[in-house]
Amino acid sequence: METVAERAGVSRALVSLVMNNSPKVSDSKRTAVLEAAAALGYLPNLHARSLAQQRTKTFGIIINDIHNPFFAEVVSGIESAADGHGFSVLILNGGRDPDRERRAVETHLQFQVEALILVGTRLDDGALVRASQVTPTVIVASGSDHPGVDTITANDRIGAALAVDHLVALGHTDIVHLDGGDNISSRHRAGGFELAMRAAGLEPRVLRAGDGEADAEAAMAQLVEDETVPTAIFAFNDLLAAGVLDILKSAELSVPNDVSVVGYDNTFIAELNHMSLTAVDQPRRMMGELAVRTVLERIEDNRTEPTNLDLSPTLAVRGSTGPPKRDRITR
Amino acid sequence: METVAERAGVSRALVSLVMNNSPKVSDSKRTAVLEAAAALGYLPNLHARSLAQQRTKTFGIIINDIHNPFFAEVVSGIESAADGHGFSVLILNGGRDPDRERRAVETHLQFQVEALILVGTRLDDGALVRASQVTPTVIVASGSDHPGVDTITANDRIGAALAVDHLVALGHTDIVHLDGGDNISSRHRAGGFELAMRAAGLEPRVLRAGDGEADAEAAMAQLVEDETVPTAIFAFNDLLAAGVLDILKSAELSVPNDVSVVGYDNTFIAELNHMSLTAVDQPRRMMGELAVRTVLERIEDNRTEPTNLDLSPTLAVRGSTGPPKRDRITR
DNA sequence: CCATTGCATTAGAGCGCTCTAATGAATACG
DNA sequence: CGTATTCATTAGAGCGCTCTAATGCAATGG
Structure with a gap:
């Protein structure tokens, strides 16, 4: 700074004023300082500035x-x-x-x-x-x-309700929620799911899962084996939903014909055409x-x-949800 | 710092030594300073330190x-x-x-x-x-x-060669590369692809695409329309490969039975079971x-x-690559 | 017992900047 | 013409820390 001041033929203080483009500097001096600074490749030291400025x-x-x-x-x-x-x-x-x-x-x-x-x-x-x-x-x-x-x-509860309402509107009555394990969001989403289901006069089924793709496996395996696969699945997040999609595929169940799937977060994964996942979207x-x-x-x-x-979250509707098959509607 | 020094009954300099845990401080003073600092919630000011220390x-x-x-x-x-x-x-x-x-x-x-x-x-x-x-x-x-x-x-050229060699070893002879548009990596990968193909005695086919999922569409549409779909496709990156998978699916071509697909980067997307994409991996x-x-x-x-x-990159082999169908091998 | 060594401790300058108050020049006014 | 007013400019202190060199003190040795 010293050097810049000398080269421009002004005081240190004036250089400071220019660097903070204060209005009370004459144009002539301003350009002189700016030129000197450019010539010397001068960059103000942010630490010194912070220290002096106290912010x-x-x-x-x-x-x-x-x-x-x-x-x-x-x-x-x-x-x-x-x-x-x-x-x-x-x-x-x-x-x-x-x-x-x-x-x-x-x-x-x-x-x-x-x-x-x-x-x-x-x-x-x-x-x-x-x-x-x-x-x-x-x-x-x-x-x-x-x-x-x-x-x-x-709001996770509203998000869950959005998913449920969408599925219910499509005609689903048998909906399972795969939860996200032990964290605040998971509890809220599961809670919201149960509330929304009851509000629609339906019995909520919640299965413990997790927040990764692999976590879908155990929960889904059970459903497939017991032959209690619902007409729709609402997963804790997109990644888990991706796992669900995968397992449904290997069980030769088509999406959304046999089973509808809803994710959460509406990340990038949901958007992939290959996934085309209906998902709850948070205004990030x-x-x-x-x-x-x-x-x-x-x-x-x-x-x-x-x-x-x-x-309030919103719902991004894509290809993974549709009306349930006629013959699978139980009531 | 002043305050900490007073409270601990020492000089500012000594506080500095303690904060930088210098060895030449007596245990008694050290604990005194530490206690005072904790009691006052003192945290050293990094700007001042940087300024004084000149690093x-x-x-x-x-x-x-x-x-x-x-x-x-x-x-x-x-x-x-x-x-x-x-x-x-x-x-x-x-x-x-x-x-x-x-x-x-x-x-x-x-x-x-x-x-x-x-x-x-x-x-x-x-x-x-x-x-x-x-x-x-x-x-x-x-x-x-x-x-x-x-x-x-x-090395992008090596990466491309890895993909080609893998496909050739599986028996593929008709391989298309979808490039990544206009950037350095794209040029290198395309170059590597051509080199490796020629080295295997094969004719390289390169189609202009891009680095997003959507970019696959135009290039693939052409292949499908002209009925010149190869037995294997090597895409510029995973995202593009995802687009390829999607389009193959809508064209009712199965992966890897009808067409093998290789991606690049081995991101998260490649790892999704639903994708199970063979991909070149860079040691990130x-x-x-x-x-x-x-x-x-x-x-x-x-x-x-x-x-x-x-x-040198490596290759992560997954489900999207396999031997070509007998009846599609031309020579 | 005094000189010497070694070590913990400290005074005080200085890091690069900004800011307040003072200075000086230029303009306006009675 | 002298004084008031305005405005660009500057001197110099101070931001919170570290570092060098100096200080003081205890321990060591002849």
């Missing part, structure tokens, strides 16, 4: 699993919203590991980020509350059972954008009461 | 597309290797946009990262060379035609790890000559 204009994102395309889209939403408000975004990968996430929180805090956006976090409530006391913190897309911390979610980008808005309210409008935004 | 122990990653699972795994490799050497990793998303990538480079430089790792970059050579003059820079997984810049690649994690090693050589062993590591 970073930066959000810290922790993404639970960088491999998960669902999270990727949330991050896109965050990035564009942050960008629109002049904030940068630092991404740290949680790697599905609460411990690593804890370290990531610490790193972000050391970086003096102005807010923490936790996407699909697995952090325990204690850690979450602690973080939220240090800096504005918002949790995106991982349950809503964190008291006092801002959250952005898409929107969730990211709202996360930014939520923390901005804390930073700029200094809101203090916690906010819990719960959005 | 950041941080690598800047730019990932071309955060949605691409291929890149995600490379990043995992980078992260774990960096971690093993005491380096942190800052991720910026290029968003498939060269302009945004350019800004990301600048941001990283302003953050004084000690090296730049560009994963699947779309930056032009000029920008790359400029970056590499400012800080150690390595390009991972995007062609190898960048002169003077360190690169880590997996390894590529990430080698990227770290490459920049470390520049930082710590101050290497100056450029390095170009070209790894």
